[in-house]
Amino acid sequence: MANIVAVDIGGTQIRAALFTSNNTTPIHHKRTATHADGEDPFERLVAVIESVLPAEPVDVISVAAPGPLDPQNGVIFSTPNIPGWIEFPLVAKLEERLRIPTCLGNDANLAALGEWRYGAGQGHHDLLYLTISTGIGGGVIVKDQLLLGARGLAGELGHITVLPDGPLCSCGQRGHLEAVASGPAIAAYVNEQLAAGRPSILKPGPLTGRQVAEAAQQGDALAREAFIRAGEFLGQAVADFLHMFNPSIVILGGGVSQSGSLFIETLKESTRRHVMDAGFLKDLIITTAQLGDNAGLIGALVQGQLKLERPSL
């Protein structure tokens, strides 16, 4: 019976959980704030992992982290909200400290693995996962394997250009999907329209995607338009992804995907309208994710399982 410690490093909290074999209910599960006064986030990470370690040996520690990283070599290039982790050899440092084989993956990539094995994507061999929240991330499964690419950077689905010369993206480019359809992008569009004098129950100022979603559910025309606009762009991008990857399922995760049927139906309708050939829609499922907030943690579990099942990869 294998022991796997799965870890999900977020900007505000770090979660660690001990799993045995293929059981997705953890034996132990702990969380801690990523940051605390004057403390090194790496030490906080080690402490929360140690707090779930059993007496018996652990086979693998599997870590999910945001941001560009190198899964082959276990190096985080940079990660939002932990400014000190630049070219940070996380796997080597954890292995040196804890003496347990460790692996690392991009959290959106791993969420795709989680949905593939335990969520909405079970039974699918070619899967596309898109998480739409503060940013837009993704993961692609090709023939039951996570698409990593030459340097482990593949699957950055939020960074496809959908509107050349459009709004500035977090990555510094313009008009990416993330810049027009993430939560902040939806809120920014509403603010822009409010500034232009459009009527709405929403008031100008700091706005979240969730507030816009609530206004849309109350029938606010501007809020509804903002979600329709985002859904339109997402459908255009999803059609492009279908042409490239031809998956049998597209799974939508992240908070914005929970914004109600207006958003999802617009996205589906836009996808159908933008597809080049009906063949891409045949037997295609477009659905929402099932793992919710646990996507990163369960994804890390699956990465750990695969590490033990397919040691050569």
Added chain:
Amino acid sequence: MANIVAVDIGGTQIRAALFTSNNTTPIHHKRTATHADGEDPFERLVAVIESVLPAEPVDVISVAAPGPLDPQNGVIFSTPNIPGWIEFPLVAKLEERLRIPTCLGNDANLAALGEWRYGAGQGHHDLLYLTISTGIGGGVIVKDQLLLGARGLAGELGHITVLPDGPLCSCGQRGHLEAVASGPAIAAYVNEQLAAGRPSILKPGPLTGRQVAEAAQQGDALAREAFIRAGEFLGQAVADFLHMFNPSIVILGGGVSQSGSLFIETLKESTRRHVMDAGFLKDLIITTAQLGDNAGLIGALVQGQLKLERPSL
């Protein structure tokens, strides 16, 4: 020693060649027109294959064909220039007639395989191939395997949206890469500008990409602008592809890729400018294809070799 018959079905000619083992110089090589008065193209196909069959048994016939097709089941959904081939079970029909195991692939997909094993992509495990001519097709190699997707339709790289509401694409959608950067798209842009009164050594009327390329080489400002415009859009799309697939090499095939350094350099510079993170450019090669007109035939050879090497796939 394996005998492989490779076949490349084009709109104007069908080529068939007999290869032995891993030798890329064919033992026999024949071509025939795809169409002749009142003759069935399938019979013309069978005849040209029979003309290269040796006395000894053949292990596999491997066919490259354009257009949407199902490589798993060997069915051509539809193919340009052969109007009768709709949902055409080519593999079953050839196997019934010739009693030789047969396989089928999309010609741009197979050209990617050809470049991977025998062309510019040798030694690369994650490769992206883009053919830019009358249309824009593509093929993606992921971890030494051709990306096919759930129904064998993956790799339609010409059908990524680069200019929403842009020019009409051959597929019926708007603003796809093919609609702004293929040979006919470059010629159409020049004609549009000529109609608006722009000076040029080119004259309004039926124009080809090649004529525009020649004018560009003579320094014609409008022709140069047309290639720069196409190269800009291609760079935007290639950056998107890098974010999705993170290949170690991008190979450019097709006639338009031979249009000179202005086009290729604009494309490379535009790619660099549109990429979200320098990590995607590290050790990346962007280069032209090596197999030229033989890409489809050599690609079919490689598909045949793989069929024998990896029978389970």
